[in-house]
Amino acid sequence: MIGIVDYGMGNNASVRRKLEHIGAESVISGNPDVLSKCDRLILPGVGHFGRAVGELRQTGLWDWLDHEVRVRKKPTLGICLGMQLMARYSEEGRVEGFGWLEATVTRFAIADTARYKVPHIGWNEVVLRKPSLLFDGVPERSLFYFVHAYHMVCTDSEDVLGVSTYERPFVAAVCRDNVMGLQCHPEKSQDVGEIVLKNFTVL
Numbered sequence: 001m002i003g004i005v006d007y008g009m010g011n012n013a014s015v016r017r018k019l020e021h022i023g024a025e026s027v028i029s030g031n032p033d034v035l036s037k038c039d040r041l042i043l044p045g046v047g048h049f050g051r052a053v054g055e056l057r058q059t060g061l062w063d064w065l066d067h068e069v070r071v072r073k074k075p076t077l078g079i080c081l082g083m084q085l086m087a088r089y090s091e092e093g094r095v096e097g098f099g100w101l102e103a104t105v106t107r108f109a110i111a112d113t114a115r116y117k118v119p120h121i122g123w124n125e126v127v128l129r130k131p132s133l134l135f136d137g138v139p140e141r142s143l144f145y146f147v148h149a150y151h152m153v154c155t156d157s158e159d160v161l162g163v164s165t166y167e168r169p170f171v172a173a174v175c176r177d178n179v180m181g182l183q184c185h186p187e188k189s190q191d192v193g194e195i196v197l198k199n200f201t202v203l
């Protein structure tokens with residue numbers, strides 16, 4: 001069972017539909033008692049980093065999630081803003097994240113603003129920096145769908161699983177032990193997104 005963490009700021013229904021399509025059982029909930037029974041967690045997210053932190057703290061999910069990841073070592077996949085929340089700090093709202101990864105989140109600094117608009121919206125190639133079971137079976141040079149104005153900068157290059165390029169390279173996927181993150185939206189990335197989500201269900 002996969003628990004989709006509901007704190008009011010994610011494409012929860014889209015993620016669940018995609019999981020159902022690949023035959024994975026899931027539940028959308030903001031109740032720690034329900035989510036604690038799940039084998040793994042997905043932390044989705046769309047919107048403002050600071051507001052997301054506020055919502056997670058207000059609902060009581062913040063401390064519970066931190067315990068699930070750090071102590072119980074539950075496999076957890078962050079999607080878009082959900083991945084960014086795994087960082088130590090974000091410029092967006094100037095607030096601290098979970099700190100599961102030694103990383104910061106910063107806004108795109110674009111030089112060619114005529115060609116590259118912010119937010120970055122569209123299909124981009126994800127290039128793996130190291131082998132990963134999360135991307136097992138994903139063809140090289142595959143395109144994934146992105147929607148974001150901010151991106152993660154990792155202190156430890158070993159945490160970087162994959163990169164994409166929007167004027168310049170940026171972190172597109174991360175992985176450290178039970179913590180995994182995708183800046184792209186696998187639920188909107190057609191067949192390759194399904195492969196990644198299916199891989200997560202068996203990690």
